[in-house]
Amino acid sequence: MSDYLTTIGLEVHAQVRTASKMFDACSTDYAGGAPNQCISVVSLGLPGALPVINQRAIELAALTGLAINCTVQLHSVFARKSYIYPDLPKGYQISQYDQPICTDGWITIEGDDGQPRRIGIERLHIEEDTGRLVHYPDGTSLIDYNRSGMPLMEIVSKPDIASPEEAKRYFQKLRQILMWIGVNSGNMEEGALRCDANVSVRPASQQAFGTKVEIKNMNSFRAVERALVYEVERQIDVLESGGSITQETRGWNEAQGITVGQRSKEFAHDYRYFAEPDLPPLIFEPAWVEARQAELPELPDVRCARFIADYALSQQDADLLTTDRAVADYFETAVDAARAIQGTPKDVANWILGEGFRLLNDSNEESTNLGTRMPVAHLINVMDLLAQGKITRTVAKQVFEASFQNGQPPDQIVAEQGLTQISDTDALATLAREVIANNPKAVDEYRRGKKTAIQFLVGQIMKATRGQANPQTARTVLEAELDTDA
Structure with missing residues:
Protein backbone atom coordinates (compact mmCIF):
# COMPACT_ATOMS: atom_id res chain seq x y z
CA MET A 1 0.00 0.00 0.00
CA SER A 2 2.89 2.41 0.79
CA ASP A 3 4.15 1.99 -2.80
CA TYR A 4 0.98 3.68 -4.05
CA LEU A 5 -0.58 7.10 -3.57
CA THR A 6 -4.34 7.53 -3.23
CA THR A 7 -6.19 10.56 -4.58
CA ILE A 8 -9.82 11.18 -3.63
CA GLY A 9 -12.35 13.88 -4.39
CA LEU A 10 -15.89 14.00 -2.99
CA GLU A 11 -19.07 15.34 -4.55
CA VAL A 12 -21.55 16.08 -1.78
CA HIS A 13 -25.20 16.72 -2.64
CA ALA A 14 -27.03 18.67 0.05
CA GLN A 15 -30.71 19.58 -0.04
CA VAL A 16 -31.36 23.20 0.92
CA ARG A 17 -33.86 23.75 3.74
CA THR A 18 -36.48 25.99 2.17
CA ALA A 19 -40.27 26.01 2.39
CA SER A 20 -40.74 25.63 -1.36
CA LYS A 21 -38.92 23.87 -4.17
CA MET A 22 -36.15 25.29 -6.32
CA PHE A 23 -38.17 26.48 -9.28
CA ASP A 24 -41.81 26.51 -8.13
CA ALA A 25 -44.00 27.15 -5.07
CA CYS A 26 -44.58 23.45 -4.32
CA SER A 27 -43.99 22.47 -0.67
CA THR A 28 -40.80 20.67 0.37
CA ASP A 29 -42.51 19.05 3.37
CA TYR A 30 -42.80 15.54 1.97
CA ALA A 31 -40.81 13.50 4.49
CA GLY A 32 -42.85 10.58 5.81
CA GLY A 33 -45.76 11.34 3.50
CA ALA A 34 -47.32 9.33 0.70
CA PRO A 35 -45.55 9.22 -2.67
CA ASN A 36 -46.26 11.87 -5.29
CA GLN A 37 -48.08 14.32 -3.03
CA CYS A 38 -45.66 17.28 -3.13
CA ILE A 39 -45.62 17.66 -6.91
CA SER A 40 -46.46 20.33 -9.45
CA VAL A 41 -46.50 20.94 -13.18
CA VAL A 42 -42.92 22.23 -12.89
CA SER A 43 -41.48 19.33 -10.88
CA LEU A 44 -43.22 16.88 -13.23
CA GLY A 45 -41.89 18.67 -16.29
CA LEU A 46 -45.28 19.10 -17.93
CA PRO A 47 -45.36 20.97 -21.26
CA GLY A 48 -45.53 24.74 -20.94
CA ALA A 49 -44.53 24.83 -17.24
CA LEU A 50 -41.91 27.53 -16.62
CA PRO A 51 -39.45 27.66 -13.70
CA VAL A 52 -39.19 30.57 -11.25
CA ILE A 53 -36.06 30.90 -9.09
CA ASN A 54 -36.42 30.40 -5.33
CA GLN A 55 -34.67 33.47 -3.90
CA ARG A 56 -34.09 31.98 -0.45
CA ALA A 57 -32.40 28.91 -1.94
CA ILE A 58 -29.96 31.22 -3.72
CA GLU A 59 -29.29 33.14 -0.50
CA LEU A 60 -28.62 29.92 1.42
CA ALA A 61 -26.32 28.60 -1.32
CA ALA A 62 -24.27 31.80 -1.09
CA LEU A 63 -24.29 31.55 2.71
CA THR A 64 -22.94 28.01 2.45
CA GLY A 65 -20.26 29.10 0.03
CA LEU A 66 -19.06 31.76 2.46
CA ALA A 67 -19.09 29.25 5.34
CA ILE A 68 -16.69 27.01 3.40
CA ASN A 69 -14.46 29.92 2.37
CA CYS A 70 -15.62 30.12 -1.25
CA THR A 71 -15.83 33.22 -3.41
CA VAL A 72 -19.41 34.08 -4.30
CA GLN A 73 -19.45 34.92 -7.98
CA LEU A 74 -21.22 38.16 -8.85
CA HIS A 75 -22.40 36.61 -12.11
CA SER A 76 -23.49 32.99 -12.55
CA VAL A 77 -25.89 31.15 -14.81
CA PHE A 78 -28.11 28.08 -14.84
CA ALA A 79 -27.57 25.37 -17.44
CA ARG A 80 -29.48 22.40 -18.77
CA LYS A 81 -27.86 19.03 -18.09
CA SER A 82 -29.46 16.61 -20.53
CA TYR A 83 -29.83 12.91 -19.89
CA ILE A 84 -32.62 10.35 -20.02
CA TYR A 85 -33.60 8.53 -16.84
CA PRO A 86 -37.02 7.74 -15.29
CA ASP A 87 -36.46 9.97 -12.24
CA LEU A 88 -35.94 13.02 -14.49
CA PRO A 89 -39.29 13.74 -16.17
CA LYS A 90 -38.14 16.69 -18.31
CA GLY A 91 -35.25 14.79 -19.88
CA TYR A 92 -32.89 17.41 -18.47
CA GLN A 93 -31.92 18.79 -15.08
CA ILE A 94 -31.61 22.51 -14.37
CA SER A 95 -28.13 22.83 -12.89
CA GLN A 96 -25.03 24.99 -13.29
CA TYR A 97 -21.93 24.21 -15.31
CA ASP A 98 -19.10 26.57 -16.19
CA GLN A 99 -20.39 29.55 -14.18
CA PRO A 100 -21.37 28.23 -10.72
CA ILE A 101 -22.49 30.44 -7.87
CA CYS A 102 -19.44 29.72 -5.63
CA THR A 103 -15.84 28.72 -6.35
CA ASP A 104 -12.41 28.16 -4.76
CA GLY A 105 -13.13 27.33 -1.14
CA TRP A 106 -11.64 25.09 1.54
CA ILE A 107 -12.27 23.49 4.90
CA THR A 108 -9.78 22.21 7.45
CA ILE A 109 -9.81 18.65 8.75
CA GLU A 110 -7.47 16.54 10.84
CA GLY A 111 -5.05 14.80 8.49
CA ASP A 112 -3.83 11.24 8.84
CA ASP A 113 -0.75 12.58 10.65
CA GLY A 114 -2.92 14.27 13.28
CA GLN A 115 -2.13 17.75 11.98
CA PRO A 116 -4.61 20.25 10.47
CA ARG A 117 -5.02 19.68 6.75
CA ARG A 118 -6.74 22.00 4.30
CA ILE A 119 -8.99 20.37 1.69
CA GLY A 120 -9.76 22.56 -1.29
CA ILE A 121 -13.27 22.99 -2.67
CA GLU A 122 -13.51 23.40 -6.43
CA ARG A 123 -17.05 24.72 -6.62
CA LEU A 124 -20.52 24.87 -5.18
CA HIS A 125 -23.36 24.96 -7.65
CA ILE A 126 -27.10 24.85 -7.19
CA GLU A 127 -29.55 22.64 -9.06
CA GLU A 128 -32.85 20.81 -8.74
CA ASP A 129 -33.03 17.33 -7.24
CA THR A 130 -34.44 14.36 -9.14
CA GLY A 131 -37.25 11.97 -8.26
CA ARG A 132 -36.62 8.72 -6.41
CA LEU A 133 -36.87 5.21 -7.81
CA VAL A 134 -38.32 2.58 -5.45
CA HIS A 135 -37.39 -0.99 -6.35
CA TYR A 136 -39.45 -4.03 -5.28
CA PRO A 137 -38.44 -7.71 -4.95
CA ASP A 138 -40.56 -8.77 -7.92
CA GLY A 139 -38.49 -6.56 -10.20
CA THR A 140 -41.01 -3.73 -10.35
CA SER A 141 -39.74 -0.16 -9.99
CA LEU A 142 -41.98 2.79 -9.17
CA ILE A 143 -41.15 6.49 -9.10
CA ASP A 144 -41.81 8.95 -6.29
CA TYR A 145 -41.56 12.53 -7.56
CA ASN A 146 -41.91 14.18 -4.14
CA ARG A 147 -38.16 14.87 -4.17
CA SER A 148 -38.18 16.16 -7.74
CA GLY A 149 -37.38 19.86 -7.87
CA MET A 150 -35.98 20.11 -4.33
CA PRO A 151 -33.26 22.77 -4.12
CA LEU A 152 -29.92 20.98 -4.10
CA MET A 153 -26.33 22.13 -3.68
CA GLU A 154 -23.49 20.10 -5.14
CA ILE A 155 -20.22 20.77 -3.33
CA VAL A 156 -17.22 19.42 -5.24
CA SER A 157 -13.89 19.05 -3.47
CA LYS A 158 -10.54 19.29 -5.15
CA PRO A 159 -8.59 16.00 -5.38
CA ASP A 160 -6.80 16.83 -2.12
CA ILE A 161 -7.99 13.91 0.01
CA ALA A 162 -5.29 11.31 0.55
CA SER A 163 -7.07 8.40 2.25
CA PRO A 164 -10.49 6.89 2.98
CA GLU A 165 -10.16 8.05 6.60
CA GLU A 166 -9.59 11.64 5.50
CA ALA A 167 -12.57 11.36 3.14
CA LYS A 168 -14.80 10.37 6.04
CA ARG A 169 -13.52 13.24 8.19
CA TYR A 170 -14.05 15.71 5.34
CA PHE A 171 -17.64 14.54 4.85
CA GLN A 172 -18.29 14.72 8.61
CA LYS A 173 -16.85 18.23 8.81
CA LEU A 174 -18.89 19.42 5.84
CA ARG A 175 -22.08 17.98 7.35
CA GLN A 176 -21.30 19.72 10.64
CA ILE A 177 -20.97 23.09 8.88
CA LEU A 178 -24.14 22.64 6.81
CA MET A 179 -26.19 21.76 9.89
CA TRP A 180 -24.51 24.49 11.96
CA ILE A 181 -25.63 27.27 9.61
CA GLY A 182 -29.08 25.69 9.23
CA VAL A 183 -29.08 25.06 5.48
CA ASN A 184 -29.36 21.26 5.64
CA SER A 185 -30.87 18.70 8.03
CA GLY A 186 -27.91 16.33 7.75
CA ASN A 187 -30.33 13.40 7.39
CA MET A 188 -28.58 10.87 5.16
CA GLU A 189 -31.22 8.17 5.61
CA GLU A 190 -33.84 10.38 3.94
CA GLY A 191 -31.44 11.49 1.19
CA ALA A 192 -31.08 15.08 2.38
CA LEU A 193 -27.31 14.62 2.27
CA ARG A 194 -25.63 12.30 -0.22
CA CYS A 195 -22.08 11.67 -1.31
CA ASP A 196 -20.29 10.34 -4.40
CA ALA A 197 -16.54 9.79 -4.52
CA ASN A 198 -13.91 9.87 -7.25
CA VAL A 199 -10.85 7.79 -6.40
CA SER A 200 -7.64 6.83 -8.16
CA VAL A 201 -4.34 5.26 -7.20
CA ARG A 202 -0.91 5.56 -8.76
CA PRO A 203 2.62 4.32 -8.05
CA ALA A 204 4.39 6.64 -5.63
CA SER A 205 6.99 7.40 -8.31
CA GLN A 206 4.35 8.58 -10.81
CA GLN A 207 3.46 12.29 -11.01
CA ALA A 208 0.27 12.07 -13.08
CA PHE A 209 -2.97 11.04 -11.40
CA GLY A 210 -4.23 7.53 -12.03
CA THR A 211 -7.49 6.74 -13.82
CA LYS A 212 -10.38 7.75 -11.58
CA VAL A 213 -13.41 5.68 -10.72
CA GLU A 214 -16.64 7.17 -9.39
CA ILE A 215 -18.41 5.42 -6.50
CA LYS A 216 -22.11 5.93 -5.73
CA ASN A 217 -24.73 4.57 -3.29
CA MET A 218 -22.90 5.52 -0.08
CA ASN A 219 -25.41 6.69 2.53
CA SER A 220 -23.34 6.92 5.71
CA PHE A 221 -19.90 7.98 6.91
CA ARG A 222 -19.01 4.35 7.51
CA ALA A 223 -20.10 3.43 3.98
CA VAL A 224 -17.91 6.17 2.49
CA GLU A 225 -14.86 4.90 4.36
CA ARG A 226 -15.52 1.21 3.68
CA ALA A 227 -16.28 1.73 0.00
CA LEU A 228 -13.09 3.73 -0.51
CA VAL A 229 -10.95 1.24 1.40
CA TYR A 230 -12.29 -1.55 -0.80
CA GLU A 231 -11.91 0.42 -4.03
CA VAL A 232 -8.33 1.48 -3.27
CA GLU A 233 -7.38 -2.14 -2.58
CA ARG A 234 -9.19 -3.29 -5.73
CA GLN A 235 -7.39 -0.80 -7.94
CA ILE A 236 -4.00 -1.68 -6.46
CA ASP A 237 -4.69 -5.38 -7.04
CA VAL A 238 -5.54 -4.65 -10.69
CA LEU A 239 -2.32 -2.68 -11.20
CA GLU A 240 -0.23 -5.26 -9.34
CA SER A 241 -1.53 -7.98 -11.64
CA GLY A 242 -0.51 -5.99 -14.72
CA GLY A 243 -3.99 -4.71 -15.61
CA SER A 244 -5.27 -1.20 -16.15
CA ILE A 245 -8.07 0.75 -14.48
CA THR A 246 -11.20 1.49 -16.48
CA GLN A 247 -12.82 4.89 -15.99
CA GLU A 248 -16.30 3.94 -14.84
CA THR A 249 -19.04 4.42 -12.29
CA ARG A 250 -19.31 1.74 -9.62
CA GLY A 251 -21.95 1.26 -6.94
CA TRP A 252 -21.26 0.38 -3.31
CA ASN A 253 -22.93 -2.86 -2.19
CA GLU A 254 -23.21 -2.49 1.58
CA ALA A 255 -24.30 -6.08 2.22
CA GLN A 256 -21.39 -7.63 0.34
CA GLY A 257 -18.85 -4.94 1.15
CA ILE A 258 -17.78 -4.48 -2.48
CA THR A 259 -18.09 -2.00 -5.32
CA VAL A 260 -19.86 -3.20 -8.46
CA GLY A 261 -19.45 -1.82 -11.98
CA GLN A 262 -22.55 0.05 -13.21
CA ARG A 263 -21.66 1.97 -16.36
CA SER A 264 -18.81 3.64 -18.19
CA LYS A 265 -18.06 7.08 -16.81
CA GLU A 266 -19.78 9.97 -18.56
CA PHE A 267 -17.91 13.07 -19.69
CA ALA A 268 -19.24 16.63 -19.59
CA HIS A 269 -19.99 16.67 -23.32
CA ASP A 270 -22.25 13.64 -22.85
CA TYR A 271 -24.69 15.88 -20.97
CA ARG A 272 -24.84 18.52 -23.73
CA TYR A 273 -24.76 21.44 -21.30
CA PHE A 274 -26.10 24.77 -22.51
CA ALA A 275 -27.44 27.91 -20.83
CA GLU A 276 -30.96 27.52 -19.44
CA PRO A 277 -33.13 29.68 -21.74
CA ASP A 278 -36.06 29.96 -19.29
CA LEU A 279 -34.06 31.54 -16.45
CA PRO A 280 -32.10 34.79 -16.19
CA PRO A 281 -28.48 34.86 -15.00
CA LEU A 282 -27.80 35.48 -11.31
CA ILE A 283 -26.26 38.93 -10.95
CA PHE A 284 -25.34 40.16 -7.47
CA GLU A 285 -24.12 43.45 -6.09
CA PRO A 286 -21.20 43.28 -3.62
CA ALA A 287 -23.57 44.60 -0.94
CA TRP A 288 -25.77 41.53 -1.44
CA VAL A 289 -22.80 39.24 -0.74
CA GLU A 290 -21.91 41.33 2.32
CA ALA A 291 -25.46 40.84 3.60
CA ARG A 292 -25.03 37.07 3.31
CA GLN A 293 -21.71 37.33 5.16
CA ALA A 294 -23.50 39.18 7.96
CA GLU A 295 -25.94 36.25 8.28
CA LEU A 296 -23.15 33.81 9.11
CA PRO A 297 -22.98 32.72 12.75
CA GLU A 298 -19.71 32.06 14.55
CA LEU A 299 -18.54 28.86 12.82
CA PRO A 300 -17.63 25.66 14.70
CA ASP A 301 -13.83 25.88 14.37
CA VAL A 302 -13.82 29.47 15.61
CA ARG A 303 -16.15 28.65 18.48
CA CYS A 304 -14.09 25.61 19.43
CA ALA A 305 -10.94 27.74 19.65
CA ARG A 306 -12.81 30.32 21.75
CA PHE A 307 -14.07 27.65 24.15
CA ILE A 308 -10.48 26.54 24.73
CA ALA A 309 -9.24 30.12 25.21
CA ASP A 310 -12.15 31.53 27.25
CA TYR A 311 -13.18 28.52 29.32
CA ALA A 312 -9.89 26.59 29.66
CA LEU A 313 -11.43 23.47 28.15
CA SER A 314 -9.41 20.64 26.65
CA GLN A 315 -9.32 20.25 22.87
CA GLN A 316 -11.38 17.07 23.20
CA ASP A 317 -14.10 18.69 25.32
CA ALA A 318 -14.28 21.75 23.07
CA ASP A 319 -14.52 19.54 19.97
CA LEU A 320 -17.42 17.58 21.46
CA LEU A 321 -19.27 20.68 22.65
CA THR A 322 -19.06 22.26 19.19
CA THR A 323 -20.13 19.19 17.24
CA ASP A 324 -23.62 20.67 17.19
CA ARG A 325 -24.60 24.32 17.40
CA ALA A 326 -27.52 23.65 19.77
CA VAL A 327 -25.17 21.95 22.25
CA ALA A 328 -22.65 24.80 21.99
CA ASP A 329 -25.42 27.33 22.69
CA TYR A 330 -26.70 25.21 25.58
CA PHE A 331 -23.21 25.05 27.09
CA GLU A 332 -22.66 28.81 26.98
CA THR A 333 -26.11 29.52 28.42
CA ALA A 334 -25.38 27.08 31.25
CA VAL A 335 -21.94 28.60 31.89
CA ASP A 336 -23.53 32.04 32.30
CA ALA A 337 -26.17 30.66 34.66
CA ALA A 338 -23.63 28.64 36.67
CA ARG A 339 -21.74 31.78 37.70
CA ALA A 340 -24.48 32.51 40.24
CA ILE A 341 -23.67 29.26 42.08
CA GLN A 342 -19.88 29.45 41.55
CA GLY A 343 -20.03 26.64 39.02
CA THR A 344 -17.13 26.46 36.58
CA PRO A 345 -17.23 25.92 32.80
CA LYS A 346 -15.48 22.60 33.37
CA ASP A 347 -18.26 21.51 35.77
CA VAL A 348 -20.87 22.37 33.15
CA ALA A 349 -18.94 20.58 30.41
CA ASN A 350 -18.59 17.46 32.56
CA TRP A 351 -22.34 17.24 33.16
CA ILE A 352 -23.18 17.76 29.48
CA LEU A 353 -20.56 15.39 28.09
CA GLY A 354 -21.05 12.83 30.83
CA GLU A 355 -24.64 12.36 31.94
CA GLY A 356 -26.24 14.45 29.19
CA PHE A 357 -24.65 12.67 26.24
CA ARG A 358 -24.99 9.26 27.94
CA LEU A 359 -28.74 9.65 28.35
CA LEU A 360 -29.20 10.99 24.82
CA ASN A 361 -27.26 8.03 23.48
CA ASP A 362 -29.24 5.54 25.59
CA SER A 363 -32.52 6.94 24.26
CA ASN A 364 -31.16 7.15 20.69
CA GLU A 365 -31.82 10.88 20.49
CA GLU A 366 -30.02 13.66 18.66
CA SER A 367 -27.85 16.01 20.72
CA THR A 368 -30.14 18.87 19.64
CA ASN A 369 -32.73 17.48 22.09
CA LEU A 370 -30.58 18.15 25.16
CA GLY A 371 -32.13 21.53 25.90
CA THR A 372 -35.63 20.07 25.68
CA ARG A 373 -34.96 17.00 27.80
CA MET A 374 -32.79 18.80 30.37
CA PRO A 375 -33.45 22.57 30.46
CA VAL A 376 -30.51 24.69 31.58
CA ALA A 377 -32.40 25.65 34.75
CA HIS A 378 -32.65 21.98 35.72
CA LEU A 379 -28.94 21.37 35.11
CA ILE A 380 -28.04 24.36 37.28
CA ASN A 381 -30.46 23.11 39.95
CA VAL A 382 -28.62 19.76 40.11
CA MET A 383 -25.24 21.50 40.29
CA ASP A 384 -26.50 23.82 43.05
CA LEU A 385 -27.90 20.97 45.16
CA LEU A 386 -24.56 19.20 44.89
CA ALA A 387 -22.51 22.33 45.63
CA GLN A 388 -24.58 23.05 48.77
CA GLY A 389 -24.04 19.52 50.03
CA LYS A 390 -27.73 18.72 49.93
CA ILE A 391 -27.12 15.63 47.78
CA THR A 392 -24.12 13.45 47.04
CA ARG A 393 -22.56 13.12 43.60
CA THR A 394 -24.06 9.65 43.24
CA VAL A 395 -27.51 10.97 44.02
CA ALA A 396 -26.91 13.99 41.77
CA LYS A 397 -26.48 11.64 38.81
CA GLN A 398 -29.68 9.82 39.77
CA VAL A 399 -31.57 13.10 40.04
CA PHE A 400 -30.17 14.33 36.71
CA GLU A 401 -31.41 11.17 35.02
CA ALA A 402 -34.83 11.38 36.67
CA SER A 403 -35.22 15.00 35.61
CA PHE A 404 -34.09 14.13 32.08
CA GLN A 405 -36.66 11.33 31.87
CA ASN A 406 -39.70 12.95 33.48
CA GLY A 407 -39.07 16.69 33.21
CA GLN A 408 -39.45 17.36 36.95
CA PRO A 409 -37.29 20.03 38.61
CA PRO A 410 -34.41 18.35 40.48
CA ASP A 411 -35.20 19.92 43.87
CA GLN A 412 -38.74 18.55 43.61
CA ILE A 413 -37.37 15.06 42.87
CA VAL A 414 -35.06 15.25 45.89
CA ALA A 415 -37.89 16.35 48.18
CA GLU A 416 -40.43 13.79 46.95
CA GLN A 417 -38.02 10.86 47.05
CA GLY A 418 -36.23 11.83 50.25
CA LEU A 419 -32.81 11.94 48.64
CA THR A 420 -31.23 14.62 50.83
CA GLN A 421 -27.66 13.83 51.83
CA ILE A 422 -27.22 12.13 55.21
CA SER A 423 -24.59 13.95 57.28
CA ASP A 424 -25.92 13.17 60.75
Missing part, protein backbone atom coordinates in the same frame (compact mmCIF):
# COMPACT_ATOMS: atom_id res chain seq x y z
CA THR A 425 -23.00 11.57 62.61
CA ASP A 426 -25.19 9.61 65.03
CA ALA A 427 -27.13 7.98 62.19
CA LEU A 428 -23.94 7.24 60.29
CA ALA A 429 -22.26 5.86 63.44
CA THR A 430 -25.08 3.32 63.79
CA LEU A 431 -24.59 2.27 60.17
CA ALA A 432 -20.81 2.15 60.62
CA ARG A 433 -21.12 -0.30 63.52
CA GLU A 434 -23.36 -2.54 61.41
CA VAL A 435 -20.90 -2.45 58.50
CA ILE A 436 -17.97 -3.25 60.83
CA ALA A 437 -19.86 -6.20 62.31
CA ASN A 438 -20.83 -7.57 58.88
CA ASN A 439 -17.40 -7.25 57.24
CA PRO A 440 -14.79 -8.74 59.58
CA LYS A 441 -12.33 -9.50 56.75
CA ALA A 442 -12.16 -5.88 55.59
CA VAL A 443 -11.90 -4.71 59.21
CA ASP A 444 -8.99 -7.09 59.82
CA GLU A 445 -7.21 -5.88 56.67
CA TYR A 446 -7.64 -2.27 57.77
CA ARG A 447 -6.22 -2.97 61.22
CA ARG A 448 -3.24 -4.78 59.67
CA GLY A 449 -2.33 -1.61 57.81
CA LYS A 450 -4.22 -1.98 54.53
CA LYS A 451 -5.73 1.47 54.58
CA THR A 452 -7.51 0.98 51.24
CA ALA A 453 -9.90 -1.36 53.03
CA ILE A 454 -11.62 1.73 54.43
CA GLN A 455 -12.81 2.54 50.91
CA PHE A 456 -14.67 -0.76 50.75
CA LEU A 457 -16.32 -0.10 54.11
CA VAL A 458 -17.34 3.43 53.05
CA GLY A 459 -18.82 1.85 49.94
CA GLN A 460 -20.96 -0.41 52.10
CA ILE A 461 -22.39 2.61 53.91
CA MET A 462 -23.06 4.32 50.58
CA LYS A 463 -24.80 1.18 49.37
CA ALA A 464 -26.94 0.94 52.49
CA THR A 465 -28.04 4.58 52.12
CA ARG A 466 -28.54 4.36 48.32
CA GLY A 467 -25.76 6.88 47.84
CA GLN A 468 -27.22 9.45 50.23
CA ALA A 469 -24.54 9.34 52.91
CA ASN A 470 -21.96 12.11 52.90
CA PRO A 471 -18.91 10.03 51.92
CA GLN A 472 -16.38 12.17 53.79
CA THR A 473 -18.46 12.15 56.98
CA ALA A 474 -19.03 8.41 56.59
CA ARG A 475 -15.27 7.84 56.34
CA THR A 476 -14.56 9.97 59.41
CA VAL A 477 -17.21 8.14 61.46
CA LEU A 478 -15.94 4.74 60.28
CA GLU A 479 -12.34 5.54 61.21
CA ALA A 480 -13.48 6.69 64.65
CA GLU A 481 -15.49 3.49 65.22
CA LEU A 482 -12.63 1.28 64.02
CA ASP A 483 -10.13 3.05 66.26
CA THR A 484 -12.53 2.77 69.22
CA ASP A 485 -13.06 -0.97 68.70
CA ALA A 486 -9.35 -1.55 68.34
